[in-house]
Amino acid sequence: MILLVAATLVALQAPAQGIDPRLERLDSITRPIVAALVDSARVAALPTEPLVQRALEGATKRAPADRIVAAVRRLALDLGHARDALGPTASPTELGAAAAALRAGAHPATLTELRRIRRESLTVPLAVLTDLVGSGVPVDSAAAAVLSLAAKTRDADLVEFRRAVERDIALGAPPASATAAAAAVTAEATAVQVNAGARQQRPGRP
Amino acid sequence: MGARAPAAQTTGTIDVGVSSVRYDGFLPSAGRSHRRAGTYLRFESGHRSLQSLLAGSFLIRPAEHRWRGELGGSLGASRYLDFASFWHATADARLLILGADRGVWIGGTAGRTSYGRAARPVTAVGIGAWMQRSPVMVGGSATRSFVGDTAYSDVVSTAHTRRGPLALDASIGARFASRGGGRGVFGEASATLAVGERTVLFVAGGRYPTEPVSGSVAGRYVSGGVRLRLASPARLSARTTIPSASRPGTPADGDPVAGVRLEVLPRPDGVVRLVLYVANTAAGVELAGDFTDWQPLQLRRTADGMWETVLPIPSGVHRLNVRIDGGGWIVPAGLTRAADDFGDEVGIMTVP
Numbered sequence: 368m369i370l371l372v373a374a375t376l377v378a379l380q381a382p383a384q385g386i387d388p389r390l391e392r393l394d395s396i397t398r399p400i401v402a403a404l405v406d407s408a409r410v411a412a413l414p415t416e417p418l419v420q421r422a423l424e425g426a427t428k429r430a431p432a433d434r435i436v437a438a439v440r441r442l443a444l445d446l447g448h449a450r451d452a453l454g455p456t457a458s459p460t461e462l463g464a465a466a467a468a469l470r471a472g473a474h475p476a477t478l479t480e481l482r483r484i485r486r487e488s489l490t491v492p493l494a495v496l497t498d499l500v501g502s503g504v505p506v507d508s509a510a511a512a513v514l515s516l517a518a519k520t521r522d523a524d525l526v527e528f529r530r531a532v533e534r535d536i537a538l539g540a541p542p543a544s545a546t547a548a549a550a551a552v553t554a555e556a557t558a559v560q561v562n563a564g565a566r567q568q569r570p571g572r573p
Numbered sequence: 574m575g576a577r578a579p580a581a582q583t584t585g586t587i588d589v590g591v592s593s594v595r596y597d598g599f600l601p602s603a604g605r606s607h608r609r610a611g612t613y614l615r616f617e618s619g620h621r622s623l624q625s626l627l628a629g630s631f632l633i634r635p636a637e638h639r640w641r642g643e644l645g646g647s648l649g650a651s652r653y654l655d656f657a658s659f660w661h662a663t664a665d666a667r668l669l670i671l672g673a674d675r676g677v678w679i680g681g682t683a684g685r686t687s688y689g690r691a692a693r694p695v696t697a698v699g700i701g702a703w704m705q706r707s708p709v710m711v712g713g714s715a716t717r718s719f720v721g722d723t724a725y726s727d728v729v730s731t732a733h734t735r736r737g738p739l740a741l742d743a744s745i746g747a748r749f750a751s752r753g754g755g756r757g758v759f760g761e762a763s764a765t766l767a768v769g770e771r772t773v774l775f776v777a778g779g780r781y782p783t784e785p786v787s788g789s790v791a792g793r794y795v796s797g798g799v800r801l802r803l804a805s806p807a808r809l810s811a812r813t814t815i816p817s818a819s820r821p822g823t824p825a826d827g828d829p830v831a832g833v834r835l836e837v838l839p840r841p842d843g844v845v846r847l848v849l850y851v852a853n854t855a856a857g858v859e860l861a862g863d864f865t866d867w868q869p870l871q872l873r874r875t876a877d878g879m880w881e882t883v884l885p886i887p888s889g890v891h892r893l894n895v896r897i898d899g900g901g902w903i904v905p906a907g908l909t910r911a912a913d914d915f916g917d918e919v920g921i922m923t924v925p
Binding site: 389417420421423424425426427428430434435437438441442460463464467470471490491493494495497498501502522523526529 | 861863866867868869887888889890892894902909910911913914915916917919921923925
């Protein structure tokens with residue numbers, strides 16, 4: 368936090384040179400502050416591209432300057448928390464996904480546990496976790512499902528798992544139950560999976 | 574038919590209700606029904622009927638492909654008084670080809686059935702298709718069945734929609750080219766209202782045809798009751814005529830962007846094809862995301878009325894919005910929504 372505040376103060380005197388040219392789309396007040404936040408993130412070895420993109424998103428959506436600055440600042444903080452949870456070896460895409468997961472409500476301990484149990488990239492598992500929470504699945508249920516799958520499940524299967532949950536929710540299943548059911552199916556599946564919903568859930572005939 | 578699949582496959586429900594039914598060729602009757610691993614009916618006459626059915630299927634689902642294989646089986650029996658008893662055992666196989674919001678299947682069934690005497694062979698072939706046009710899912714199928722000397726063809730169309738806790742289903746069909754299986758038009762409708770995670774009120778009615786495989790007689794009925802869910806719900810894919818989608822999604826009720834749907838199609842060469850379906854006429858559709866530096870990108874209109882672009886998008890989590898005819902930035906169906914820090918929403922897309 369101190370670093371970011373200092374960066375904001377420094378921004379008031381920061382020269383325009385060295386600023387990412389894409390930030391030229393920001394107004395003259397917003398641009399140096401965002402540039403300073405980006406520089407601070409760079410010094411802290413955090414990925415800067417997500418910060419630039421967040422600022423550009425605000426510019427495209429014609430957001431007020433204070434909102435753009437607040438959004439970039441908050442994302443920088445989230446990226447820092449994500450790195451704390453995942454460790455210094457986390458890739459930029461992992462940190463971006465982890466920041467989104469934290470913003471969605473995931474607990475840092477969940478991220479740390481994911482790092483411990485999965486050798487491959489955490490980007491997709493974290494994205495799935497964020498998506499599930501965004502779909503209405505309680506954070507604890509979503510985290511439990513992703514943790515149960517993360518160790519042995521390929522990215523493509525995780526994406527398919529998320530689609531299965533979305534589909535079942537769209538068809539009326541309670542989000543937490545849909546997640547648990549899909550996770551159970553995915554966990555036991557390799558090439559052949561059991562289709563538990565073989566028949567329509569319509570009222571039957573007498 | 575209360576247990577739609579083996580218990581290990583996560584579903585378990587009990588339906589308790591009352592029905593009024595008029596079987597073709599029989600007197601009308603009312604009854605109380607209880608369903609779990611089967612259906613127990615007690616008629617006004619005091620006579621009882623017991624039906625049971627065990628059904629399940631396996632999906633062969635290779636990752637990153639649009640086709641699915643499905644192998645299924647059905648084992649059932651029913652008995653009324655001491656003179657009418659049936660059993661059947663069938664296996665079926667299907668090939669499903671799934672798109673984002675549509676799909677087709679082709680399949681076949683083989684087995685045996687018996688009506689109190691020597692078992693007869695059962696064979697059937699069918700083809701079907703389904704399509705989702707939010708918030709309604711429609712489907713259709715055509716089957717040709719042979720049960721011993723009996724043969725008949727059915728065409729059926731179905732529709733399903735949901736508004737919050739209320740789900741509506743309807744079907745209409747016709748039987749023709751029949752030899753001993755009856756013929757005519759049939760149709761059913763049902764409504765379910767979820768009043769909790771485990772409790773659903775239902776009402777259903779209509780006319781169904783004779784089912785020579787399982788031994789049910791054509792009839793008309795009205796039924797109502799309550800369904801109690803005993804275990805976690807099953808995967809609710811509607812197999813009978815509407816195979817599950819690879820990415821169906823359904824806009825929420827009152828969704829201002831209902832009718833706008835994005836399909837994300839990663840290709841092996843590292844680029845991603847983004848296809849946007851827009852229900853209403855649009856003169857121009859733009860997309861902006863962190864893979865375009867949030868510069869609006871005009872989508873190209875395809876011959877079939879879709880809007881698309883093909884871009885190199887790196888693996889990871891991406892944010893994007895679309896806008897139609899210069900309007901506000903919206904999140905199309907098919908993406909996860911999130912607050913965007915600017916007082917609106919942004920779509921989240923994952924590229925594996």
